[in-house]
Amino acid sequence: MRFSKPILFITCLLPLLWIAISTGQAVNPIEFLTRQTGTWALNFLMITLCVTPLRRLTGYGKLLLYRRMLGLYVFFYAFIHAVTFFVFDHGLDPAAILHDVIKRPFVTIGFLAFILLIPLAATSNQAAIKKLKRQWQALHKLVYLIASLGVLHYFWLVKKDLTTPLIYAGILAILFLMRTPFARRFDKAKLQKNT
Numbered sequence: 576m577r578f579s580k581p582i583l584f585i586t587c588l589l590p591l592l593w594i595a596i597s598t599g600q601a602v603n604p605i606e607f608l609t610r611q612t613g614t615w616a617l618n619f620l621m622i623t624l625c626v627t628p629l630r631r632l633t634g635y636g637k638l639l640l641y642r643r644m645l646g647l648y649v650f651f652y653a654f655i656h657a658v659t660f661f662v663f664d665h666g667l668d669p670a671a672i673l674h675d676v677i678k679r680p681f682v683t684i685g686f687l688a689f690i691l692l693i694p695l696a697a698t699s700n701q702a703a704i705k706k707l708k709r710q711w712q713a714l715h716k717l718v719y720l721i722a723s724l725g726v727l728h729y730f731w732l733v734k735k736d737l738t739t740p741l742i743y744a745g746i747l748a749i750l751f752l753m754r755t756p757f758a759r760r761f762d763k764a765k766l767q768k769n770t
C-alpha cells in the first residue's frame with residue numbers, strides 16, 4: 576500500500592503523544608515518563624522481533640519493509656527513556672550516573688541494552704547494509720540479546736507483581752522458539768518455494 580509507511584510512522588508516534596499529554600497530569604511526572612518510555616521501548620522491540628516470524632508464517636515478504644522503521648522506534652523510545660534518567664533523575668551528573676550504573680544491577684542491565692542498541696540504530700541504513708554485508712547480519716542478531724536484557728532489566732526492577740515482565744518473557748520465549756528448525760518447518764515462504 577502506497578501510504579503504509581507514513582501511516583506506520585505516525586502510528587508509532589502516538590504513544591509519545593499520549594505520554595506527552597499524560598506526563599503533565601501524573602502524580603510523579605519523571606517516574607511516569609521513565610516507566611512509559613521504557614515500556615514502549617520494550618513494546619517496539621517485541622513488535623520488531625515479530626516481523627520476521629510473521630513474514631515466514633504468512634509468506635508476505637513486504638513486511639520486511641517496516642522492520643527498519645520499527646527498529647528505529649525502539650531506539651527512539653529507549654533514547655528518551657535513557658535521557659529522562661540521565662537528565663531529570665541525575666541532572667546530567669556523570670559521577671551520579673556512573674554510581675547508579677555500577678551499583679544498581681537493573682540500571683547496569685538497562686544501560687548495557689541501550690549501549691548495544693546504538694550500533695544497531697547507527698547501521699540501520701542501506702549504505703551500512705551494503706558495506707557490512709554478512710557482518711551486518713551478525714551484528715543485528717544482537718537484537719535478541721538486547722531483548723533478553725530488556726526483559727531482565729524489567730524483572731530486576733519490579734518489586735512485587737511479576738505479571739507484566741513474565742508476559743514479556745513469555746513472548747520472547749515464543750519468538751526464540753519460532754527460530755528453531757522445528758518451527759521453521761511451518762514457514763509459508765519456504766513451503767511455497769519448495770512447491
Ligand code: HEM
Binds near residue numbers: 611613721725
Ligand atoms: C541507559 C539505559 C537505561 C536506564 C538508565 C534505565 C533505567 C530505568 C529506570 C530508572 C526505570 C524505572 C524504575 C522504577 O520506576 O522503579 C526503568 C524502567 C523500565 N525500563 Fe529502563 N533503563 C534503561 C534502558 C532500558 C531499555 C533499553 C529498555 C527496553 C528495551 C528499558 C525498559 C524498561 C522498562 C520496560 C521499564 C519498566 C516500566 C514500568 O515500570 O512499567 N530500559 N528503566
